[in-house]
Amino acid sequence: MLELRLVQGSLLKKVLEAIKDLVTDANFDCSATGFSLQAMDSSHVALVALLLRSEGFEHYRCDRNISMGMNLNNMSKMLKCAGNDDIITIKGDDGSDTITFMFESPTQDKIADFEMKLMDIDSEHLGIPEAEYHAIVRMPSAEFSRICKDLSSIGDTVVISVTKEGVKFSTRGDIGAANIVLRQNTTVDKPEEATIIEMNEPVSLTFALRYMNSFTKATPLSSMVTISLSSELPVVVEYKIAEMGYVRFYLAPKIEE
Amino acid sequence: LKSQARIARFFRYS
Numbered sequence: 162m163l164e165l166r167l168v169q170g171s172l173l174k175k176v177l178e179a180i181k182d183l184v185t186d187a188n189f190d191c192s193a194t195g196f197s198l199q200a201m202d203s204s205h206v207a208l209v210a211l212l213l214r215s216e217g218f219e220h221y222r223c224d225r226n227i228s229m230g231m232n233l234n235n236m237s238k239m240l241k242c243a244g245n246d247d248i249i250t251i252k253g254d255d256g257s258d259t260i261t262f263m264f265e266s267p268t269q270d271k272i273a274d275f276e277m278k279l280m281d282i283d284s285e286h287l288g289i290p291e292a293e294y295h296a297i298v299r300m301p302s303a304e305f306s307r308i309c310k311d312l313s314s315i316g317d318t319v320v321i322s323v324t325k326e327g328v329k330f331s332t333r334g335d336i337g338a339a340n341i342v343l344r345q346n347t348t349v350d351k352p353e354e355a356t357i358i359e360m361n362e363p364v365s366l367t368f369a370l371r372y373m374n375s376f377t378k379a380t381p382l383s384s385m386v387t388i389s390l391s392s393e394l395p396v397v398v399e400y401k402i403a404e405m406g407y408v409r410f411y412l413a414p415k416i417e418e
Numbered sequence: 419l420k421s422q423a424r425i426a427r428f429f430r431y432s
Contacts, residue, residue: 205424287425288432318420367420395428413427415420 163253166220170249179379181233217405230282294389295364296323302386306377322365353384
C-alpha cells in the first residue's frame with residue numbers, strides 16, 4: 162500500500178516537465194526515505210537522479226520498498242490534467258499493475274483520479290560515489306538557462322572553465338565563437354541573484370550543449386542552480402526542490418581519446 | 419578531437 166499526498170502538487174508537475182524529454186521510461190522507487198528515481202538517457206551520456214523526501218509530503222505511507230516502472234510521457238500527460246494549485250496524491254496497491262494520481266482542488270470542490278498503467282523496466286542502478294569537486298558554481302538558474310540557450314545558437318559544445326577569475330562558458334561554431342564570463346557576485350539584494358564560485362583547483366571541461374539545454378527545463382523548480390565540476394568526472398547540475406529534495410543531472414564530459 | 423564519454427565510464431553499476 163502506497164499513499165503519498167503532496168500539497169504543492171505543482172512541484173510534481175514541474176519535476177515531470179524537467180525530466181520527461183531526457184528519459185522516456187523510468188522506475189520510481191518508493192521507500193521510507195522518499196520518492197526517488199535514477200535513470201539514464203537513451204544514449205547513456207546523462208543521468209538524472211530525483212529525490213522527494215518523505216518529510217516533504219503531508220502524508221507519506223509506503224509499507225514496503227517498491228519500484229514502479231512508468232512511462233514519463235504518459236505520466237506527464239496525466240499530471241498536466243492537475244491544476245497548478247491542486248493537491249496531488251499518488252496511490253498504489255501491492256501487486257497492482259496501475260497507479261492512481263488523485264487531484265484535489267484547493268477548495269475541495271473538484272476531485273479527479275487518473276489511473277495509469279505501470280510497466281516492467283529493466284534498469285540497473287549506478288553507484289554514484291561521493292566526490293570532492295574541483296569547483297562548485299552556484300548561480301541563478303535563469304542565468305544558466307539563458308547562457309546555455311545563447312551559446313547553443315553558436316555551437317554544439319560548451320567549455321566550462323573555472324579559474325580564480327570566475328567561471329567561463331565558451332563555444333565555437335561555423336559562424337564564430339562566444340565566451341561568457343561570470344564573476345563571483347555576492348553584493349546583490351536577494352540571495353537568489355548571487356553567483357558564488359568555490360574553487361579548490363582550476364578545472365575546464367567540455368560538454369554537449371544539447372544536454373545542458375535539456376537540464377534547464379528544471380529551471381522552474383529552483384531560482385538557483387549548482388554546477389559541480391571535477392576533471393574527468395561527470396558534471397553535476399543540481400536544482401534543489403524547496404524543503405523536499407533535488408533533481409540532479411549528471412553529464413559525462415567530452416574527452417580526448 | 420574530443421569524443422563523448424558515457425556515464426558508465428565513471429559510475430559503476432551497483
